[in-house]
Amino acid sequence: MKVSAVVFIDGLVSLTLQKPSEISQNKIYSMEVLASIVAEAVVAIGRPLFGSVYSMIKSTVKFRSYLDFLEKKKKSLMDLRENVKTEMESAEREGKVLSTQVIEWLNEVEKLLIEVNQFQEVKLSRHSVNSRKRYRISREVEGQLKRIEWLLKSGSSHIGVVAVNYSVPRAVEHIPGPSIQDETTASKTLAKTVTLLSDPEVRRIGIWGMGGIGKTTLVRNLNNKLNGTSMQPFGIVIWATVSKNLDIKKVQTQIAERLNLEARKGESIERLAGRIYQRLEIEENFLLILDDVWEKIDLDSLGIPLPEVHTGCKIMLTSRSRDVCRDMMTDEDVKVDVLNDEEGLQLFIRNAGKVVSLENIRPFAEAIARECCGLPLAIITMGTAMRGKTMVKLWKHALNELQRSVPCTGGVEDRLFKPLKWSYDSLEGKNIKPCFLYCSLFPEDFSIEIGELVRYWLAEGLIDEHENSEYSVNRGIALIENLKDSCLLEDGAREGTVKMHDVVRDVAIWIASSAEDGHKSLVRSGIGLNRISAIELSNSLKRVSFMNNKITRLPDCVIECAEASTLLLQGNLPLDRIPERFLQGFEALRVLNISGSRIQSLPLSLLQLGDLRALLLRDCFYLEELPPLEGLSRLQVLDLTATRIRELPRGSGGKGADML
Template sequence: MEVVAAILGSAVTEAGRSLCGSFPSIKNFISLQSNLSALEKEKKSLVDLKNKVIEDVDYSSDAQMTLWLREVEQIMLEVNSAQTGMTASNQKLCGCFFNCSEKYRLSKETTRMLKQIERLLKAGDIAVKMVRQNYLAKAVEHIPGPSIENQTTASQNLAKVMDLLHDDDVLRIGVWGMGGVGKTTLVQNLNNQLKGSSSMHQFGIVIWVTVSQHLDLKNVQIQLAERLNLNASMEESVQRLAIKLHQRLQKEKFLLILDDVWEPIDLDSLGVPQSKDHNGSKIILTSRSLEVCRETKTDKEVKVDVLNDEESWKLFTVNAGKVATAEHIEPIARSVAKECSGLPLAITIVGSVMRGKTMIELWKDALNGLQRSVPNIRGIENKVYKPLKWSYDSLQGKNIKPCFLYCCLYPEDFSIDVNELVKFWVAEGLIDQQQNYEDSYNRGIALIENLKDSCLLEHGAHEGTVKMHDVVRDVAIWISSTMEDGCKSIVRSGIGLTRISEVEMSKSLKRVSFMNNRITNLPDCGICCPETMSLLLQGNCFLSRIPDGFLQAFESLKVLNLSETRIRSLPQSILQLGDIRILLLKKCFYLEELPQLGELSQLQVLDCSETSIRELPSGMKNLINLRQLYLSGTYNLKNHSKQDRIWIVWFGGSRHDIWCLCLGFEGRGK
């Protein structure tokens, strides 16, 4: 029995030892299961953080964030590999309770990976916060520029734009006006006023981008990215940048200001979410062209007009300083300021140039240069004329540029009759002469509207008229006088001349205007202008004679306007103008007879209204191209009974039909 007892005791003791030795294995098994659950949970947290970083944060320019992402990728590979190994081990060991060495190793491995993941989660949170602090852009960045304080007109325009920002139905706003009128200054002031304003509460960020004349889509995208603190480079494609910008802007309620837009912008190609699909965001663009605004699908347009006289003078004195209000200077200074015609850019440049100049002779010289459209004031050519010339350079369409330049032949502030203007364009071949009158007129109106939308023409003082802003006219004269081909012109209209300088009459001139002066005599010889197509001499009320040799100098003339002069007859040399299309003699009250005009076979328009002619010249039947004949107010014309009205007879549109025949009589001056 003692032997049996000893054997049993030994067996029990050994079993007890074995059982006690398994306690660490049980502990490891329980720890492994806990670690596996924790590992899966922490792994998911790390994956979520990584995805959030990739989606929300521009980490590419942050070395610390990039290193963190690499470490995350590495630990993910280790965890996935370990999980795959554990699955295989469990299947191999069939869950054997007493095979503890492998489970012990796996438990230690999961513990190590858990600590690594916990470290990465903590480091990731800190790095994200730091990157986001740099990533978040200021809501509004101050844009340096002149203030519009005390400028009533500009302040009213600013209020209009502010009101439109609060209008839920207006998503895109166009601010347009001629170059130098203050569009950029207006939106700069709007941008700066939004900082700290209650209006800013509706936007998360205001983004300012300068587009400029030659649209570079990638350059615009880079400006957008920099404002949003997004990393972008010129090496990236436009499409890639658009995707990046779109993803970022979708998270924002933004106000995008696109300044100095010259052509319609495809916002999709740019990467800007469409406002209709992105509630609350708005876009403002500034342009010289109303057409550009409309083609960019603006909902409302605000036109920026020039300053009134009082505002102009205030702005001028701010730039010119106290010298402008000195007793002996102020009268001339006011005239100089007035020559700037309310254009802030011109007022600022001219005022700054004249600052501190106390000699009245310098002020008179400046005034003379401005009145003659000669850029003799330092800086005015580069800072005023050339920027405005960009509007001219951007004109697109056949012959629209020479059509625009034709308008500068008229005096300053002159309201140009649209019908007359279109006729002159047709005569010079700028509009297809083969079209019927209605089609030609419609084409002319389309060109005029295009020029008005580009702020190069304005409404005239009366219906059916247009005019040029004074500074725009100065630029047009400057362009015309410097062109070596095309439309080189001499413009001396409305400046009180009493004679024509033969020295100025060069062979390359295409257009000549001495209208509305006080010229009494014309040179009989000594000039040669074989390429001139238009000669405007109307409004010289003291001019009584056209020398025979004078017209011989203009062999290619197509338009001759002698209206409102005192001429009594026309020289025989007019018959040598075989290419003339338009001859205007309106209100030549002393004109009693005309030469035989039958040789002028290309003549299309003849206006003899309110003259004293007694009979129509012989050979009129040979004027096979005559389309318009005006005879109203010809009291002395034989074989016509007096009427109190004008008869206008319209015939068909074929080339050989008369378009307009104006007969009858009406009181002078009506």
Template sequence: MGNLIDLRDNVKGQIEAAKGNGHIPAPAVTKWLQEFEDVKNDVISIGTSVKKVEHIPGPTIEGQTTASRNLMKVLNLLNDDSVNRIGVWGMGGVGKTTLVKNLNNKLETATSTEPFSIIIWATVSKDWDLKRVQTQLLERLNLAVKAGESMESTASRLHRRLEKERFLLILDDVWEAIDLDYLGVPQSEPLMRCKIILTSQSLDVCRKITTDKEVKVDVLDEEQSWQLFTQNAGKVASLEHIKPIATEVCKECCGLTLALIIVGASMRGKTAEALWKDALNALQMAVPHTKGIEDKVYRPLKWSYDSLYFQGMDIKSCFLYCSLYPEDFSIGVRELVQCWIAEGLVDKLRNYEDSINRGIALVENLKDSCLLENGFFKDTVKMHDVVRDVSIWIACCSSRDESFVQVGVGLDQMPDIEFSKSVKRVSFMDNRIKWLPNFLIECPKVSSLLLQGNLPLEIVPEGFLLGFPALQVLNLSETGIHTLPLSLLDLQESPGSSPTKIRYGEFNESAAVRSIRNSPLETYRKSGYIPTAMNQEEGTVGSCSFVENASSSEHRGEIEEIVELATSRPALVPCSCIVPNLQIVKLKNLPNLTALSEQPESWQHLEQLEVVNYNRIKKLPFTTQNANTMKEIRGELQWWDQLEWDDEDTKSSLQQYFIPL
């Protein structure tokens, strides 16, 4: 190295002499000098003592069973030669950063770090900058940070240095895919024993960075939550007059590590019962109790919301829609998607089921982002309580998705308030509302009105719905309502409003069947209950006799989708209609129905058929000629096995589409 330095000094002397004579040094000479300085700095940094691990301050997970178990999972993966990239993911505030900080600090022991020559930590963050991350790596490796150096040149220096190391790189808080080559990180080979750990709120980000294994960090259970909460709140949480309230405050944190720490610390030393009750009320109302809650819990989760993207669709509004349902409520995925379609949040594709599938893919995207999770029942989803609080908080501040939500709070009547003219969605689910106001409540932009679960409600006054000219989704199921008001048909005539089409309606059997059965098709076609070629939505009707009546009208060729839902009434007559464009039929709880149709040509474009509790139907109106459009048949296996067929070819061609319920 000494000879090279002498050579460098000699070249510099010649350059200075040449400049004195008016000469300019050749670019190759200047480049050689720069490369020499880079190599010299690298050699010096390698020779300089660099700690294998730098301790990172943070809360310990000692005594936390779930977190300790996750830590052991990651440690085991570090010892697995087939795993080079590990993704640690979970919703904001659940403890991902705390987990990897504890991992980093645990690796301070010599035996733990044996496979690695250095552990490198870099924080990426949402509004990340490649240069800033490179600077963190340079400083950790004792490499010079050069002002004005291009990112490409920095990446080259980092790559040369890291090639000489068996490193573990921890990238914390990653929000989008990172090009590791562009960053300057060598692509690890098995013999190098180099590994990368990243933390992210999104499983999709982990997949894009091609992680080999993912470890999901879940919320703490009730016992561990209380333990962490009291560690931060102190002995005051266990005082006799405080503990019952403190227990409820702890539950409102829903097992989120960050929320438990922040809320607990904010209540430390507060012995006044009123202060604890105020905190509990604020948490239950989805209002940030302290600035720390807003900044460190709500805002990180809002960042997840802000970064949502799915094929150009309005996934953010779809997410906010879920907050209309009660806390811990299992939402049927298909019902949710139908509401999204009705609101225009999911693209209307040529085939209705394609739109449903697009919506289901969107649900999966929200689950991968930790903003939705599996519900308690099959094919359902729910929101984590804190995520729901955040979504309500966002919706209340949104000019486009403003919502009014009072669900499950025991209301016996609608509150006497004046709705904001900008409110888009209203939900009074699962209350005890007995009556609705019989006067005009101006809600010009409300597109969804959810009133299901109000069992004492028996009447919808004529004047009530006239205040909702933009209504697209109306749910009156699980109420005592017997008939639908005629004003439902007059919504399109509201002064100054465009025609209304209620695209998704869910009603009691009595309301749906009685009203629809006794009304002419044209009236309901205009109001949007029955889909047409212009309004190809999924309608809800009550009995097969209605399908027959509809098909006999002049509009039978326009009907594309009719869904039979939940009625205990027997069909008066079997369907013998011809509805050539019908694509989807769902038949539930009509035990006396014995046949769908006597004419196979009735089902020229049918793609989906679902039959539940129809054990008396012995024959389907299909032949080898009209069975080629079918894509799915759902029903009980016993029902399918006892069906009668005109020929075995038809049965064989349809067998592949049968899905037992």
């Protein structure tokens, strides 16, 4: 070794040693470094520089080795990141829930790698860097190396434990529904369907028939039959309700939840499809049941492996149209037939009760059952309506109503419409009919929150206000139970919710759209609308629903809806503005719901709605301010959940208003 330079700085001797082979290539560099150090040290004479100058010399002389070491450690961190990602993808395919700590670690890694890359590109791109800058850069490198070392250490502990404990989804989940065990025709259809499921050559099965004939009930019985069979062949059976207005993301979400895949806010349809596909690929055998299909569905868009590729995959769908089954390329189609007269009568008796055994009632019961044409929904609804009625005149009147002609029913078959309409006409109790029609404002297959529905009814005046608010709420719940007992409402998908059978909803919409008793409605909910046509709105309307669409803007004009008491606009995420003139024609509004939109403020015309009882602005994440609300003296409910509003303007709401 040869001493290439000796520097004396305030008693400090620094030797730079080099191999002879390195002298020529580093001579100029070493001289520049040392000259710079001497110059900087002379300026600092008289100060206690031993520690800081030594650090400067050390950092500057080792400048290149620091940079090389940084690149090496960066590569180690990138390799570890890829290993963790690989384990995460494997865990996701198995339906496991990823550890929050692992996700946070990955975010920190990505953030640091961006910083390091930018540092290397910007600060090291210059051809010459003087010693002062080398020293400063060396200190930055030291800081980045410490952070990389910490992430390498903490990341190593994540290998093998990227997922938290999770519950393996049950192979089959029981779905509540009426049994068809005593129905010969339906039982034969069920047996045929089970046989087709076990046929390896049959991968796609279509179940079709008119609305209300029992397709969903049949497939629910099939699902529950598999649930009760220890030798059932599927690793998992997945049920997803599709409905008339196809929403791919909604169907995907049902599938993902069944697979225990973690929901991710803002995730695209394509990304979720990829995760579903990866998860189902590892299932040796699975059955996907798509209920209530109205049009062809691209299985790829859902993330479902094609049965022709994944031989353990089977698809079953229900539809009113055989053409839809053909469009879905079903291998076998099963038609659900109506019940024969004896089966129809027995189903009617089970719902009407012992009163049918009375000698003077029995002939009318048999005739009414025949008028229902073997349609289970009609039979159950009529039987329930007649339960416990012993007066012959009531039975005779019911039969006469079923036998008379009815007007056009907007797509609902006459033989199904008549018994459902009669069941509606038979509802007894104050305001129970408008309460039932109110439920049709919500989209098809929508699970309605019972608490919210009762608030709507209270705001509309369909339930009398009472000094004791609990009494009024209980009255609303009693009305809901009455409608459920009449088979006009059923339990929703979640606890505390209710929904309408799609055929019952069709009938309710028809009744509400042609009503002449002050309860006329315009229902355009959940059908994918981009804008509202002012032509559809008029003074004859009592209730208007455009909820759960994709509306981007509202008419910027005065809409003549002076009688409308409810306007539902929630669930239109693209909507970012309420024009000033739009609300001016809705002067009688009692319920206004704009939840789940992008609005940032409300127009001053809102203050003209003196009868407003409920203003719902939940999940309006961009809403920052409200106009003074002292003019809304009757406001009872103001829902500002998940908005940016932190302080209410003075005089907000009427006396006793509930702020949510």
